[in-house]
Amino acid sequence: xNAPSLAGFLDMTQARYxxxxxxxxxxxxxxxxxxxxxxxxxxxxxxxxxxxMVIFLWNESLTEQNSLxxxxxxxxxxxxxxxxxxxxxxxxxxxxxxxxDAKERQRLLTDHPYQFSPDPEKMxxxxxxxxQTLGLPPSDYHAPARAFYLENQKLDxxxxxxxxxxxxxxxxxxxxxxxxxxxxRVEALDAEPQRALLTQLEHxxxxxxxxxxxxxxxxxxxxxxxxxxxxxxxxxxxxxAFRLFEPTIHRTLEAPDVSLEFILTVLTRYTALLTDxxxxxxxxxxxxxxxxxxxxxxVVTNLAMQPGMNGIVAKILGSSHLTDxxxxxxxxxxxxxxxxxx
Numbered sequence: 001x002n003a004p005s006l007a008g009f010l011d012m013t014q015a016r017y018x019x020x021x022x023x024x025x026x027x028x029x030x031x032x033x034x035x036x037x038x039x040x041x042x043x044x045x046x047x048x049x050x051x052x053m054v055i056f057l058w059n060e061s062l063t064e065q066n067s068l069x070x071x072x073x074x075x076x077x078x079x080x081x082x083x084x085x086x087x088x089x090x091x092x093x094x095x096x097x098x099x100x101d102a103k104e105r106q107r108l109l110t111d112h113p114y115q116f117s118p119d120p121e122k123m124x125x126x127x128x129x130x131x132q133t134l135g136l137p138p139s140d141y142h143a144p145a146r147a148f149y150l151e152n153q154k155l156d157x158x159x160x161x162x163x164x165x166x167x168x169x170x171x172x173x174x175x176x177x178x179x180x181x182x183x184x185r186v187e188a189l190d191a192e193p194q195r196a197l198l199t200q201l202e203h204x205x206x207x208x209x210x211x212x213x214x215x216x217x218x219x220x221x222x223x224x225x226x227x228x229x230x231x232x233x234x235x236x237x238x239x240x241a242f243r244l245f246e247p248t249i250h251r252t253l254e255a256p257d258v259s260l261e262f263i264l265t266v267l268t269r270y271t272a273l274l275t276d277x278x279x280x281x282x283x284x285x286x287x288x289x290x291x292x293x294x295x296x297x298x299v300v301t302n303l304a305m306q307p308g309m310n311g312i313v314a315k316i317l318g319s320s321h322l323t324d325x326x327x328x329x330x331x332x333x334x335x336x337x338x339x340x341x342x
Contacts, residue, residue, distance in 0.1 A: 004090075005034070005035070005038040005090065006034040006035075006037055006038055006086070006089070006090060006093070007034040007038055008038075009090060009093050009094055009097065010034065010055070010057070012094075012097060013057060013097060014059070015057040015058060015059045016057070016058055016059070016060070017031075017055055017056060017057045017058075018031075018055075018056045018133060019031065019033050019034070019053065019054070019055055019056075020053070020054040020056065020126065020129070021044070021045045021051070021052060021053060021054075022052045022053070022054050022070075022118055022122055022126070023045050023046070023047030023048075023050075023051070023052040024045075024047055024237075024268050024269055025122075025202045025203050025234075025237070025238055025269075026122060026125045026126055026129065026202075026203035027045070027203075027238060029044065029045075029053070030044075033053075037051075037073075037081050037086070038086070040080055040081075041080070042075075042078055042079035042080050042305075042307075043073065043075055043079050043080070043081065044307065045306075046075050046079040046302065046305040046306065047268070047302065048298060048302050049074065049075060049298075049301070049302070049305075050072050050073055050074055050075060051071075051072075051073035051075055051079075051081070052070075052071075052072060052073075052116065053070075053071045053073060054068060054069065054070055054071070054118075054126060055068070055069040055071065056068050056069075056126075056129075056130055056133070057069070058133075058134060066134075067106070067109065068126065068130070069109055069110075070115055070116050070118065071089070071114050071115070071116075072114050072115070072116040073085065073089075073114060074114075075305070077301075077304075077305070079305045085114075089112075089114060092108065092112050093109070095108060096108035096109045120164060121164065121168075121199050121200065122203070124164045124165045124167070124168035124200070125168045125171075125172065125200060125203040125204075127165065127168065128165070128168040128169045128171070128172035128173070129172055129203075131169075132172055132173060138166075138169035138170075138172075138173060139163065139165045139166055139169055140163075140166075141162055141163030141164075141165050141166025141167075141169065142165075142166050142169040142170060142173070143166075144161075144162050144163075144166060145162045145163070145166035145167050145169065145170045146166075146170050148162060148193070149167070149170060149182060149185065149193075149197060150170070150174075150178060150181060150182065152185075159190070159192060159193045160192070162193075164196065167196050167197060167200050168200050168203075170182075170200075171197070171200040171201055171203070171204050172203075172204065174204075176207040176209075176210075179201075179204070179206055179207055179210045180207060180209045180210045180213065182197065182201070182210070183201070183206065183209075183210040183211075183213035183214050183217075183235075184213045186198060186213070186214075186217060186232075187217055187220075191228075194228065194231075195227075195228075195231060198228075198231040198232060198234070198235045199231070199235075201214075201235040201236075202234050202235050202237070202238060203238065204238065205238050205239045205240065206235070206236060206238070206239040206241070207239075207241075208239075208240075208241040208244075210236075210239075211236045211239050211241040211242070211244050211245075212241075212244060214232040214233075214235055214236045214245075215232075215236070215244050215245055215248060217229075217232040218232040218233055218245065218248050218252075219248060227261075229252070229262070230259065230261050230262045230265055233245060233248070233249075233262065233265050233266075233269075234265050234269060237265070237269035237270060242270065242272070242273075243272075243273070245270070246273055249266055249270065249273070249279070250279070250282075253266075253282050253283060253286060258286060260287075260290045260291060263283055263286050263287050263290065264287075264299065266283050267283055267284075267287065267299055267302075267303055268299075268302065271303065271306045271307075271308070271309060272308070274303070274309065274312070275308055277312075277315050277316065277319050277321070278319070278321050280312065280315075280316060281316055281319050281321040281322060281323070281326060282321070284300065284316065284326050284329075285323045285325060285326040287299060287329075288323075288325045288326045288328070288329035289325055293329070293332055293333075296329050296333065297333050297336060300313065300330070300333060301333075313330060313333075313334075316330065317330060
């Protein structure tokens, strides 16, 4: 007997589950995502050729079976999970479910070619979300982080003693007023606690007032604040008010000191703005100048896999705004792809 599908497999576990994407940042996935993968639909948020999916399972009566599965799913050029990969993954998961040994089950669920390990910042955000979902208290680091960031209390020790998990718990559990307060306070913080907070804000949709505060922060263009400028852009990308950054993005792309990191942030986190072909051309032109051929190819291939970006290369090549550097870079990319498929 074989598990018929990814969705069917999870139903067989009789556990509750929630799906997350962990490609560029933590975000919830609809419960229908597995069914869509089973039926050959594209992964909703491909990143660099993969779907970075996290499955959080919990059983209210068997808490020792609560687990996080990290699946790095290879996708084809349309963002679809290939049939051979789908079959192999389903069989591996079903085999793990069949074993009665808890340690062996955990080994089978983690010892496979699709496993990945998130960076500490993403893992902290994920654990914060998981404990909140289960109705559990936050980590012991939550209270000191709250006192420092929201109540402006001075620390008795170095700020890193707050703990990354405490900052993640703070952002995850903050209400809209508190998120607004955190974003307004970012500019006054020292560099390290500033960056740590902005990194966690990436994983949380923010209210409009909070995004407005981040836009103001991103408008600061002193040389020593350029990294902060990009960090603020990343922090606001997961919010419904992300379009407030559009004027800032246009102005920054015109600046001679625009960084590769800024360009990559726009191309990987603001794809909803890139239906504007003129903006796409402007952004990719700077990428063509600052990135090597391999990096350019990876980013453009990733962009073409995003929802709404089908045929983007043809649209760029037909644009009156196409520049020579971008035209040459796209020409090399097309020749390279033809060589791979010949």
